[in-house]
Amino acid sequence: QVQLVESGGGLVQAGGSLRLSxxxxxxxxxxxxxxxxxxxxxxxxxxxxxxxxxxxxYYADSVKGRFTISRDNAKNTVYLQMxxxxxEDTAVYYCAARGGLEYSAHPQDYNYWGQGTQVTVSS
Numbered sequence: 472q473v474q475l476v477e478s479g480g481g482l483v484q485a486g487g488s489l490r491l492s493x494x495x496x497x498x499x500x501x502x503x504x505x506x507x508x509x510x511x512x513x514x515x516x517x518x519x520x521x522x523x524x525x526x527x528x529y530y531a532d533s534v535k536g537r538f539t540i541s542r543d544n545a546k547n548t549v550y551l552q553m554x555x556x557x558x559e560d561t562a563v564y565y566c567a568a569r570g571g572l573e574y575s576a577h578p579q580d581y582n583y584w585g586q587g588t589q590v591t592v593s594s
Contacts, residue, residue, distance in 0.1 A: 519540040
């Protein structure tokens with residue numbers, strides 16, 4: 472089993488920055504860790520992913536150039552640095568992890584989820 476705990480959400484003005492953290496415990500070597508987000512009344516949306524081995528990253532077009540996903544293997548933690556935040560980035564952000572042989576942007580392919588952390592961007 473894998474436990475994921477997110478932190479770092481909050482209220483920020485448009486143009487500001489936040490850094491989210493996702494701490495993993497239990498069986499910590501999971502090949503793919505991703506961030507998803509869900510705004511009120513909308514489905515869960517892929518944001519970014521990172522491969523633990525090699526550090527390859529993937530981003531949704533909506534956040535490319537503004538968000539950066541990274542990992543600290545020693546701390547079993549994945550980060551999401553969010554810069555130039557916009558009101559449309561307001562959502563609950565979830566950390567998720569999956570095994571397998573390839574990356575996926577589909578939430579149904581992920582086995583493990585955190586509880587989520589709220590990010591609110593005021594305009």
